[in-house]
Every structure is written in structure tokens, then in C-alpha cells.
Amino acid sequence: MKGRYNGCIMNVYSTIPGYNRLANIPRLSKEARQRLNWRTLKASVFTTVRICGALIFLIAMASVYGYALNALGMRAWLVALLENFPGGPATQMYFVWLAMLLIGMFIDSSSAIVITTPILLPFAVGLGFDPVWYGVWLTLAVELGNITPPVGLTLFAVQAVSGAELSSVSRGCFPYWASFFMTMIPITVYPVIVTWLPRTMGYSVG
Secondary structure: OHHHHHHHHHHHHOOOOOHHHHHHHHHHHHHHHHHOOHHHHHHHHHHHHHHHHHHHHHHHHHHHHHHHHHHHOHHHHHHHHHHOOOOOHHHHHHHHHHHHHHHHHHOOHHHHHHHHHHHHHHHHHHOOOOHHHHHHHHHHHHHHHHOOOOOOHHHHHHHHHHOOOHHHHHHHHHHHHHHHHHHHHHHHHOOHHHHHHHHHOOOOOO
């Protein structure tokens, strides 16, 4: 299972197609032409509209949620609570990272980001972190929770598709979990790792 999982991931993220993949292109193109018709196209369009509509609705509700937090004074209270964490900015963000790890284990990434950003973004900016850095950091933190055994949502999604045991899926995810974890440590202490490239390209980042 681990080999199939790793092969699947490498196939998705690889940018240089191998000989076998190039050889399969004509066969895949033929199958695509056979399966593509107005019925499948219509179903694809409706599925896309349904998914995009749900995401747009989620983003719209996030704006209402942020406004409600401000109106009730909850945002200021939660930010003040976070600011009472011991240590410097990096240590405080490590506490937040632990919370995001737990949230990511039980809530899908888009919902977790929408729920926490109105609170955590002002807090991170107040500590001196750049919003671009925060976006990268939050995505990694939530996705790390999504693949954390035994209740990471992505683990159950892979299990449902593959039909393998959860323990096998967890072992297959471990190299990627470790890479996410080892990435989070330095970028929290040294935010310039994230902001260096955008700043070099001429964007105004911290």
C-alpha cells in the first residue's frame, strides 16, 4: 500500500513525465475521446458549479462571521487571550500551531481556514508576521492536521478510495507528515524563508 500511495503522490507532483507516462498518452487520449460526450460534460459542469458555489457561499459566510466577531467584541477578546501566551512571537505561534493541528484533524482545511483567519490573521500581523507568510503557514498547519493519525480527514478519504487499512494509509502518509512538520519548524522561527522569493520578485512583503 505504501508503495502505491507514494507512487500516486509522486505521479501527481512530478513535473517531468517519464517514458512510460509518455507512452500512455495516446491510449489515455483515446479513452478520453470515447468517454467524453455531452452527458459527461453536462455532469462535469454541474459538479463544478455545485462545488464552486459551496466554496463561494463559505467565503461569503466567512465575511459575515468576521463582522459578527467584531460587532460582539469576540475578536478583540480572543486576540488578547492569544497575546497572553508565554514567550516571544515564534513561541506564541507554536502554541497556535498546536491548536491548528488539532482543528485540522477534525475539520476540513477550507472550513478551518475560513473559521480561524478572522482571529489569527490580526494576531499574527500584530506579532510582526507578514500576511503572505501567514497564508503559507496556516495552509501547512491545517494540512498537517488533515494527515495526522488516527483521525485526520485526508486519511479517511484515501482509505475510502483505496480500500486499504487505516494503518497502512497512515504509514504511507508518514513521510509527507514528517516533511510538513520539519518545514513548519524553520519557517516559524525564520519567516524570511517564506517571504524571500516574493520580495525578490518585487512584491511588497515583510
